[in-house]
Amino acid sequence: MFAVINNSLSRMRRNADSTFGPQPLRIGILGFGHLGQFLCTHFERERTKPTRDFDLIFIWNRSKTIFTKYGKELDQSLVVSTVQEGLQRLPDLVVEVAHPDVIRTYGEQILDVCDLFIGSPTALAYAPLEARLRKKSIETGQAIYIASGAFWGADDIVKMSERDLVRSLTITMKKHPDSFKLNEPLRSKLLHERAKIGDKHEEIIIYSGPVRELCRLAPNNVNTMAVGAIVADHLGFDGVQGCLVADSSLTDRHIVEIELSGPETTIGDKKKPTFHLKTVRTNPAEIGFITGTATLLSFVSSIKRAKGHITGIHVV
Numbered sequence: 001m002f003a004v005i006n007n008s009l010s011r012m013r014r015n016a017d018s019t020f021g022p023q024p025l026r027i028g029i030l031g032f033g034h035l036g037q038f039l040c041t042h043f044e045r046e047r048t049k050p051t052r053d054f055d056l057i058f059i060w061n062r063s064k065t066i067f068t069k070y071g072k073e074l075d076q077s078l079v080v081s082t083v084q085e086g087l088q089r090l091p092d093l094v095v096e097v098a099h100p101d102v103i104r105t106y107g108e109q110i111l112d113v114c115d116l117f118i119g120s121p122t123a124l125a126y127a128p129l130e131a132r133l134r135k136k137s138i139e140t141g142q143a144i145y146i147a148s149g150a151f152w153g154a155d156d157i158v159k160m161s162e163r164d165l166v167r168s169l170t171i172t173m174k175k176h177p178d179s180f181k182l183n184e185p186l187r188s189k190l191l192h193e194r195a196k197i198g199d200k201h202e203e204i205i206i207y208s209g210p211v212r213e214l215c216r217l218a219p220n221n222v223n224t225m226a227v228g229a230i231v232a233d234h235l236g237f238d239g240v241q242g243c244l245v246a247d248s249s250l251t252d253r254h255i256v257e258i259e260l261s262g263p264e265t266t267i268g269d270k271k272k273p274t275f276h277l278k279t280v281r282t283n284p285a286e287i288g289f290i291t292g293t294a295t296l297l298s299f300v301s302s303i304k305r306a307k308g309h310i311t312g313i314h315v316v
Contacts, residue, residue, distance in 0.1 A: 035299065116133075154227060164234060168239075180218065205243065210241060
């Protein structure tokens, strides 16, 4: 009953606001790591503008101690102790930039109140969770958004996938070894391989195979691959292939390679060339950072597009 009332109040407020022209999107943020801090700073700067796209109304983080480091630099009235407390402020959109576990725990509760922006799409590699969120979206009329992030050409692959023209999709991500946060057994594998090569700058293939399993083993590092599995939905998490590579020479960048093949096309009697696409994206990034600089700005642009869609999951 609480969820139904909250949902109704939120819609009433949005309808009332619309009578006075376009209103800023009321945003709540879950997560205050590197990306969460960047978003908070960006949204707070928006307050000084005569017209703005966003109003930041709450911030939540699993560990509260991080907020004490900021003092007056952070408006402490924005900090909430629980996700439920934040939802009572009736946001239009909740942006998750914390961890896939946050989506597992709170995703359905958020959709009872407002639209959901998933910054950790590796959570959707767990098929039962994806099914529950899609079902809840239909029940509540709320939309689910995912940032295209470092995945270049997402819109074009969606168009191809809608016509069943994607035959294979492989995503390779290369980073400095210290920029990975891995679960076992990949963590031990990387440590072992680094010890073997010593100071040599050689590539280490940490994983190569279906994206679904990799999302479980490296949930913080392969959100780009999860986006690929969502846009090429008929291949999905089991059909899209991922390759994770550690390269100690990459001290100032991340590299994302996307390789796609389409159907053969008959030209004349004999030639049957296959549609093929390969993109290489070099993203400036410091050692130890999971998210590259260009992806941070892309994330803000995606949030601006996170409105007006029907129910379901949308990559923006």
